[in-house]
Amino acid sequence: MKKSFIILITFLVSTLSFSQTKFGNPEVDPIQIQKTYPEWSVYQNKKIMLSRDFTALDEASKEISKEVFLDKLANENYIPIRLKSEESAYVYKLFKISPKTDTSIKATINQIGFDAYKNYKMEGTAFPQFSFKDLDGNLVTNESMKGKIIVIKCWYIHCTPCIREFPQVNKLVSAYKDRKDIVFMSLAEDSAEQLKTFLARKPLLYSVIPDMKEYMNNALQLNSFPTHFILNKEGMIAKVLPNFESLEVALAKESKM
Template sequence: MKTFISFIITFLIFNFSFSQTKFGNPEVDPIQIQKNFSEWSAYQSKKIMLSRDFVALDILSKEISKETFLDQLANGNFIPIRLKSDDSIYYYKLFKIQPKADTSIKATINQIGFDAYKNYKMEGTAFPDFSFKDLNGNVVSNESMKGKIIVIKCWYIHCTPCIREFPQVNRLTEEYKDRKDIVFISLAEDSPEQLKTFLARKPLSYSVIPDMKVYMNESLQLNSFPTHFILNKEGLISKVLPNFESLEVALAKESKL
């Protein structure tokens, strides 16, 4: 009997070790990172990009769909950790949130997971029909943008994270300035007068569409800003992204298709 029990224990240890080494070990201690909200938040913002393509793993290192992974983050009691890897593929694994973890972490992860799940479900769907007039009087519509990759930034004047990334998105437009098949537009909540005054101090290289609060709330159902969309040349949503870092990675990939 003892021999049988020893065999079972050895078998379980071997399989657990294999599941860890097959995909790599966690790049941070999953328990230690949960003890302090600031440390976890810094790790999450720099290392976990839920909008990108990645291999999703459950707590037993079993591959699951990205949809299931995001749903578990939105509704479960899990923290995502990236695994060390020598290849260019990203591996994200779920770990249980510990009872003594900072209580703010679970609530924040659930919200991040909810937003990421909602964004993911929009991918591959048609962007709502639009016909807008920008601050310079130019008409921007689905029809006029056919056959182009469209990058859309949704924002408003008093959104600090939206404004903080202006220098980065401006550099992005400069990087793609020779690509006539890539167009950058932005939807802003504010009035033309407010925007003209603001943009005189804080320039934005995108075409700016004013008075878009109702459209963004009702047609796009946005609840966080900034939000970036990349539309492919067929007018379908390729990616929905929460920040510049995610946008830069996704656009580099889309521009090569």
């Protein structure tokens, strides 16, 4: 009986050890990365992409759902860190934010988590009804876009991050120019006259739909720009994304489905 008990304890310890080590170590020191806002911000922007598919771990290295992970980021006191893994595998773990950490880091993480959670909850739902005319007078509706993958960029003229990614999104349009089943369109807050003047200086290869502020505020409930949507061929929201980097990754995946 005693021997069996020892074997059982050994098995449980080895199982627990495996569960804690089957994922790699943090790729950066979770405490050190919190030392300054600029250092953390560079890491966050380059290494943490909450819109992608990833394995989510809580503070105790237990697997949790992406929804729970994002909710904790939005409402609690955690910083996400990627664990070392194969290049194509993404494992993010929650670590407690140090009491001495700059409060602006926590506030920014909460906001990033809130936006990511909101975006995640939109995925898998139908894109709101629309009937728009672009700057060239072309009418686009939910029905006319059925059977196509639609990439939507939401922006406005005075949004610096929106404009900064123009060269990248233009390059993306060019990369998919032979895919007749992929459509790129943008919703802009500004008037047609303002957009024509602006785009003459800074071209955008998307079709551009003006006067979309009310639609983006009410139908899409956006509070962060740029925001990108990928709609699948059934008109459902496949992904909601905060920047070009995450858009490029998600479109590559969706285009192969």
